[in-house]
Structure formats: C-alpha cells, structure tokens
Amino acid sequence: MKVFIDPDSGFCFGVSRAIQAAEAELEAGNTVCSLGDMVHNQVQMDQLKAKGLSVITHDELPSMKGKTVMFRAHGEPPETFRLADELGITVLDATCPIVTKLQQRIKEAYAAGLTSGSQIVIYGKPGHAEVAGLNGNAGNTAIIIHSENDFGNIDFSKPLRLFSQTTMDAEAYQSIGEAIQQRMNEAGNTDLVIAKSVCRQVSGRAPALRTFASAHDVIIFVGGNNSANGKYLFSICKAINEKSYFVSSPEDIDVHWFSNAKSVGVSGATSTPGWQIRQVAEYLQGL
Ligand code: SF4
Numbered sequence: 613m614k615v616f617i618d619p620d621s622g623f624c625f626g627v628s629r630a631i632q633a634a635e636a637e638l639e640a641g642n643t644v645c646s647l648g649d650m651v652h653n654q655v656q657m658d659q660l661k662a663k664g665l666s667v668i669t670h671d672e673l674p675s676m677k678g679k680t681v682m683f684r685a686h687g688e689p690p691e692t693f694r695l696a697d698e699l700g701i702t703v704l705d706a707t708c709p710i711v712t713k714l715q716q717r718i719k720e721a722y723a724a725g726l727t728s729g730s731q732i733v734i735y736g737k738p739g740h741a742e743v744a745g746l747n748g749n750a751g752n753t754a755i756i757i758h759s760e761n762d763f764g765n766i767d768f769s770k771p772l773r774l775f776s777q778t779t780m781d782a783e784a785y786q787s788i789g790e791a792i793q794q795r796m797n798e799a800g801n802t803d804l805v806i807a808k809s810v811c812r813q814v815s816g817r818a819p820a821l822r823t824f825a826s827a828h829d830v831i832i833f834v835g836g837n838n839s840a841n842g843k844y845l846f847s848i849c850k851a852i853n854e855k856s857y858f859v860s861s862p863e864d865i866d867v868h869w870f871s872n873a874k875s876v877g878v879s880g881a882t883s884t885p886g887w888q889i890r891q892v893a894e895y896l897q898g899l
Contacts, residue, residue, distance in 0.1 A: 613870060615896045618824045618879035621834075622886035624813040626685040626708025627651050631660070631885075633706045634682060638663045644704070646682045647673065647692070648741055652883045653836040655861065676701050686741040687711040689748020711742060711778060714809050715749045721773040721805075722750040730803070731770055733757060735788050736777030737840065743777050760791055768795045771803035779841055779882070782815035814841070814882060818848055821879060825849040828877035830870055831856040834892050835881040842881030849879065861888075862895035870899065 623631070630650055637644045638660075645666045649657055661667070668676065673695060680702040683692070687707040696703050722732055732754040736743040747754045755765045766772070774792060776785045789806045796804050825831050831849045833856060835842025842858075849856035857869055870876065878893045 613873055613896070613899065614875045615893050616828060616875060616877050617889060617893050618821070618877060620817055620820050620824075621878075621880040621884065621889050622882075623651070623884070624708075624811070624882040626710060626811075626813075627883060629708065630682075630685040630706035631656070633704065634660060634665055635663065637682075637704065638665060643680070644682055645676060645680065646684055647688070648684055648686075650682075650684045650706075651885075652839040652841075653881075653885065653888075654838070655836070655888055656883075656885050673701070674699060680704060682706055684741075685711065687715060687745035688741075689745050689752070691748055707745075708778075710811055711745065714775065714778060714807075715746060717807060717809075718746050718754070718775055719749040721775075722753070725771070725773065728771055731755060731767065731772050733766060733772055733774045733792070734777065735774065735780055735785055737780075740777060740840075742779070746775065746777065757788070760788070763791070763795065766792070766795075768792075768799040769801050771801070772796065772805075774804065774806045776807070776809045778809060778811035779814050780810055781818065781844060782810040783818065785810055817845065817882070821845055821848050822852050824877055824879060825852040825856060828853070828875045829855060829873040830876045832865065832876060832878045832892060832896065833858050833880065834860070834878065834884050834889050836860060836883060839881045839883045841883060845879070845881055859892065862892055865892070865895065867899060870896075 634644050645668055677699045682704040684706055685708040732750040734746055734754045734756050738756050831853050833846045833849050846858045859865055876896055878889055880889045
C-alpha cells in the first residue's frame, strides 16, 4: 500500500504566518496571549499552549490592561483595536494581510454607501470571527447572508456591494451572486458589484482535492472536529471517493478501511498543520 500526501494540504499562508509569529515570541521568552484560538485545530492549540501560549475571550480583554495581546489571522473589528488602545494593550497584530485588504475594501464601500445608499452584503458564517471583523469595517451595518434563506433582509431595489468571507466555497459564492443578480434584475436594478473575495488559497483547493480524491483507493482526511473548512473539504472527498475517512489523529484509523487498497491519499483542512498530516502518513506507511 502506497501513501501519498496531498501537496496542497496544510495551513494556509495566513494561519502559518500567525502561528510562526506566536512561536517566535514564545521562543524569545515573551508571554503570548491570543484573543481567541489561533486555529481551529485542538492538537495544534494544545501544542502552542504547551509552549506557553494562553488564550482569552473578548470578554476577558479588559483584564489584559497594560499587557500584550495577539490578534489572530481572522482579524478584528476596529472597535477591538480601539478598546485595546484605551486599555494600553500592546497589540501583536497577526491579521492575515489578505483579510486586512478585504477589511479595507469593505470600509471604502461602506463610506461610499453613506452617500450612494448602497447596502453591504457579506456572504459568510454568522458569528465567525472573520465576519465580525469585516462587519465592523462596515459600521456593523452589513447584511450577513449564509444562504438564499437570508435574502429577506436585502432590499433588491437598492445598490448592493457583495463580499464574501475569505474561506467560503467559491462555487457557492458564485451561485449566491447569480441569485442576487437575478432578484435585482427583477427589481429593475443593475447597481451590483460582486467582489472577488474568496481567498485563492481556499478556492483553488476544491478542484485540486477532487482530482486528488479520485486518484487514490482510500482517502484519509485529517482535521479538527470544530473546523468548518475541514468538514467542507472532507465532504468534497466523500462525494468523489466513498472510501474517504475523517480522522483527527492516527488513533482514529481503522485498519479495515484499507483491505485491497493499493494507494492511500492523505489530505487535511487549511487549519491542519503539515506535521499532523505527515504523522498520519507515517503511521499509515507503518501498517
Ligand atoms: S484563508 Fe486566505 S485570507 Fe484567510 S487567513 Fe488563510 S491565507 Fe488569509
């Protein structure tokens, strides 16, 4: 049985960068406190905590007066930066530069909309940290949609600027954009701008993963149980290859999955570290 690692798996650039920044601080002997989990991966979080990382919630931010807090790759709304400033907190800003750029675009669209009357609509997961940061840049006035069921909040007769959370499925975003376009056409309104804001690190993965999943007899997908991106990417594998299994560690693997298998592909979510994928691949090689 041959084992192959998906070359596109592992952390996205933004999460890698944030974790490297935290590790560099910890290795320099500094205390690092992150505002929320740095990544939706329990194993990686446990490893960072073992190195000295602590994690606080937004409600606990006032207790960090005068101390240092790291903002993770998802970004924060302007009010969090303001509060940190008022509390004399030093911010280690690990916001992904792509998220920062998107926040800036939303801020500009929001400012322009104050005179033109356009609505900011964000396609994303309600309650997700990145969405909160994006919405904060629209003065918390954006209409958050996750499916066509949320269209009731949109006024299709008004100008509309559509953005997506960076980690959403590009194909689903396109369908949402087309459905909005159709409703606006029906309302006699053509003032729609759809931003290309799904991150390329995410949008390129679905087609590449389909090819990878169809090339192997069995697919082992490594991810954290709380990773939405992991569940989504795993569903892509499962749709292409029935013999796809989701695991969080080598202990979850059942040897019966591999009877008659000649090749096994190992992939993972954008929140799964490369070392965890290699660990699972090494375990499979030893079977
Ligand atoms: S998915 Fe893209 S935009 Fe989001 S943190 Fe990763 S690299 Fe940055």
